[in-house]
Amino acid sequence: MNVKHIASTCLLGCTTLLIAATATLAKPxxxxxxVFKSRGTIENARFKGVGDASLVLAxxxxxxxxxxxxxxxxxxEYIGNVQKNFEGKxxxxxxxxxxxxxxxxxxxxxxxxxxxxxxxxxxxxxxxxVQGSQIDHGRSAFTIK
Numbered sequence: 001m002n003v004k005h006i007a008s009t010c011l012l013g014c015t016t017l018l019i020a021a022t023a024t025l026a027k028p029x030x031x032x033x034x035v036f037k038s039r040g041t042i043e044n045a046r047f048k049g050v051g052d053a054s055l056v057l058a059x060x061x062x063x064x065x066x067x068x069x070x071x072x073x074x075x076x077e078y079i080g081n082v083q084k085n086f087e088g089k090x091x092x093x094x095x096x097x098x099x100x101x102x103x104x105x106x107x108x109x110x111x112x113x114x115x116x117x118x119x120x121x122x123x124x125x126x127x128x129x130v131q132g133s134q135i136d137h138g139r140s141a142f143t144i145k
Contacts, residue, residue, distance in 0.1 A: 032060040044140035053123040
């Protein structure tokens, strides 16, 4: 199963995009990964409403991704290198971006996601600001319900 198939399947009915399946990260069951998930409010240029956040940190290669999904409506993913991960504060230097709006093609990006986590399992809030010639969601915010 490839990433495009996983993302398409999620848009048709699941509540959380399987971000850990991306080529840039280790396998979902890899014990060196940390996975944080929450339901809350997503706000960006194309969507405002309820959705899911999924943060995967791959400690083996210091990569991470933040996915924001509303099943049936849209899905976006910010992918990059973990710059900071201390006391529930994660900073991701974004180098790649993909979205359902762009057919899940991975495109170059430049920017930052600042993410707050809690209890080792939840995303509390995030704010991502990225730029790139093919970016359709340059700024996205998430807040847990």
